[in-house]
Amino acid sequence: QKEVEQNSGPLSVPEGAIASLNCTYSDRGSQSFFWYRQYSGKSPELIMSIYSNGDKEDGRFTAQLNKASQYVSLLIRDSQPSDSATYLCAVRTGRRALTFGSGTRLQVQP
């Protein structure tokens, strides 16, 4: 079982809709959770970080964490074509470096 799992997609949503991206992780001791966005051929950039159960909102982005279910999600409201990218979920456990999922490709249709 991979440590961090994501559906590879593509997830296709119409412009203005809510995009929901999901991630599960295997290590119950994981403490920090991150969502990165990566445009094709570019380096990843941090979108959101979350450390406690519940929701965390930043503009059009909301990260949701449920440690009991070992599940973290990213909601993108009012999706725009510029949101089309691959979204990488990353998890940190203890002193270790981040473990990344393989990413979900999001396509926002104009």
Place this chain on the structure above:
Amino acid sequence: DADVTQTPRNRITKTGKRIMLECSQTKGHDRMYWYRQDPGLGLQLIYYSFDVKDINKGEISDGYSVSRQAQAKFSLSLESAIPNQTALYFCATSDTQGFSTDTQYFGPGTRLTVL
């Protein structure tokens, strides 16, 4: 100027050659990382360094070695390149302010092709 730089940005080499990829950062961060990315496989950690004297293997370190010459510099070497090391390589840095934060900042990447 970019905070995290990688050289070269593109490299084509032949099987068996020794290759060094270099990473420099001006962010003053202690922690530095090397990842490779293959299509559909996300980012895989090769090596990471929490300070100049603390270097750790990642999940795919075989065939690679690293050198942390200074706080600002972290080099990745392929001693004898093979075609399945063809990939996009990223360097990243982070500075833990409190245990949980550890936001990573990525360089622009090096596209390596081994023929």
